[in-house]
Amino acid sequence: MRTALILAAGLLASAGAQAATTKLTVNGMxxxxxxxxxxxxxxxxxxxxxxxxxxxxxxxxxxxxxxQSHDVEKVRAEVKDxxxxxxxxEMVEQSVETLxxxxxxxx
Amino acid sequence: MKHAAxxxxxxxxLLLGGTARAAPMGxxxxxxxxxxxxxxxREAWVNHAFTARDAVGGxxxxxxxxxxxxxxxxxxLTYTRLVAxxxxxxxxxxxxxxxxxxxxxxxxxxxTRTLWAPGVQLDYETTRVYVAAFARLYRADGINHDYxxxxxxxxxxxxxxxxxxxxxxxxxxRMRGLSEQVEITPMLRLINKGYFVEAGFNTDKQVRFNFMHxx
Numbered sequence: 105m106r107t108a109l110i111l112a113a114g115l116l117a118s119a120g121a122q123a124a125t126t127k128l129t130v131n132g133m134x135x136x137x138x139x140x141x142x143x144x145x146x147x148x149x150x151x152x153x154x155x156x157x158x159x160x161x162x163x164x165x166x167x168x169x170x171x172q173s174h175d176v177e178k179v180r181a182e183v184k185d186x187x188x189x190x191x192x193x194e195m196v197e198q199s200v201e202t203l204x205x206x207x208x209x210x211x
Numbered sequence: 212m213k214h215a216a217x218x219x220x221x222x223x224x225l226l227l228g229g230t231a232r233a234a235p236m237g238x239x240x241x242x243x244x245x246x247x248x249x250x251x252x253r254e255a256w257v258n259h260a261f262t263a264r265d266a267v268g269g270x271x272x273x274x275x276x277x278x279x280x281x282x283x284x285x286x287x288l289t290y291t292r293l294v295a296x297x298x299x300x301x302x303x304x305x306x307x308x309x310x311x312x313x314x315x316x317x318x319x320x321x322x323t324r325t326l327w328a329p330g331v332q333l334d335y336e337t338t339r340v341y342v343a344a345f346a347r348l349y350r351a352d353g354i355n356h357d358y359x360x361x362x363x364x365x366x367x368x369x370x371x372x373x374x375x376x377x378x379x380x381x382x383x384x385r386m387r388g389l390s391e392q393v394e395i396t397p398m399l400r401l402i403n404k405g406y407f408v409e410a411g412f413n414t415d416k417q418v419r420f421n422f423m424h425x426x
Contacts (some may be wrong), residue, residue, distance in 0.1 A: 132298025134338045136372050140425065141238025143372075157372040161302070161336055185239040189298040197382045211376045 124168040125200060126179050129192035133159055142187035144177065154200040158207055167200040234265035235307055235332060236291045237425040243268075244426075249419040251275040251390070264293040264369060270311070274356075277390050283356070285326060285349070287313025307332040315351045324351040330358070338367050341378065349386075358363065360384035375403040380411075 110135045133139045139157055142164055151172040156165040164183065168174050175187045200205070237243040237260050246255040251274065259270025264401040272285040294306040311328035332348030342363045349356040364380030378400035385393045396419050398411030 110395070131300055132303040134303050134336050135303070135402065136376060136404050137402045137407045137425070138234050138238075138303075139372065141241060145238065145243070145418075159372050173312075178347070179337070187238055187263055187298075188292075200352055200423065 124173045124175070125196050125198060125203070126166050126168075126174050126176060127194045127196045127203070128164045128166075128179070128183060128190050129162050130164050130183060131162065131191050132165070132187045133157070133162055133188055135159075138187065142183055142188065145182040145186050149174065149182065156200040156204050161207065163203070163207075165196075165200050165203050232313075234305065234334075235309060236293070238258045239263040241425050243423065245421075247419075247421045250417045251277065251279075251394075252386075254323065258289060258291055273318070274386060274389055277392050281389060282318045283389065284312075284316045285347075285393035287326060287327075287328060302337045304335045305333070307334075309347065315349070315354060317354075320353070324354065325403045326351045331406040338369050341380065343364070351374060354388070356386070356389055357387040359387075373404070375401055377401055380409060 146166045153167045153169045212338045244257045253273040256270025258266040260266040274283040286293045290310045292308040297304040309330040314323040315326040320357040334343035345360045347358045366378045370376035396413040398409040409421040
């Protein structure tokens with residue numbers, strides 16, 4: 105019984121730790137000097153916990169604060185205002201840090 | 212008094228500070244400052260992107276002929292427009308318009324003349340290759356200076372977004388009517404997010420330093 109409770113608590117904690125991350129594939133993002141606009145604009149959204157930009161894989165990921173989520177259309181508009189085109193949007197459960205680590209491990 | 216006011220305006224413009232380098236404006240709601248410094252060419256400007264495609268700003272430019280005999284001082288208000296952009300899977304290409312309106316002074320004529328200066332920049336960039344062409348006309352009563360610049364370069368390696376990326380860039384430029392010589396400058400460019408610096412020596416062994424910053 106005690107083991108089952110610990111297991112249940114672990115599962116709940118793990119579910120609570122899942123991040124709500126919007127992962128975008130972005131065309132035209134080739135230069136850090138120019139792409140910083142994406143990071144700044146998405147980072148300024150009140151619900152943003154963290155932003156990850158990967159020029160090589162054309163990926164932008166924006167993680168929401170715990171219990172919050174991003175409006176995908178607002179995220180898309182911010183990237184457009186930064187000067188780029190969003191060609192794909194995915195909702196993923198990995199945190200920005202997990203995505204960053206996975207990209208580094210891939211190299 | 213008039214001279215002092217003009218000098219103050221020029222100084223302010225030099226401190227605040229338009230020619231095009233990388234992108235000549237930042238993202239919507241950002242400010243961009245840029246400087247280009249060498250013995251015969253000193254320029255600085257700042258602009259504010261009030262849309263994703265439009266920016267207004269001010270700048271100042273000091274130019275000197277190769278024989279060091281003729282000088283020009285310009286203070287101008289600028290409008291920058293992203294005319295077209297192609298966001299490709301692994302590249303970006305742009306067409307920019309830069310328009311300037313201000314005053315020009317020279318050591319071979321009296322007073323300040325009204326200046327207008329339209330220009331166009333075309334650029335193409337990947338994470339490893341950069342090419343750009345820039346042309347601008349400086350026009351005032353009795354003055355026809357045509358500026359042209361070509362830039363090309365490559366990055367030594369692909370860098371992560373958070374890392375500093377070094378580039379090798381070569382620029383050839385000329386200001387017709389003031390300098391009949393093409394200035395060629397190989398430069399090292401370093402980019403780290405909001406910071407962009409270039410330094411090198413031209414073929415006359417004159418030092419050159421450029422910077423751009425978005426904030």
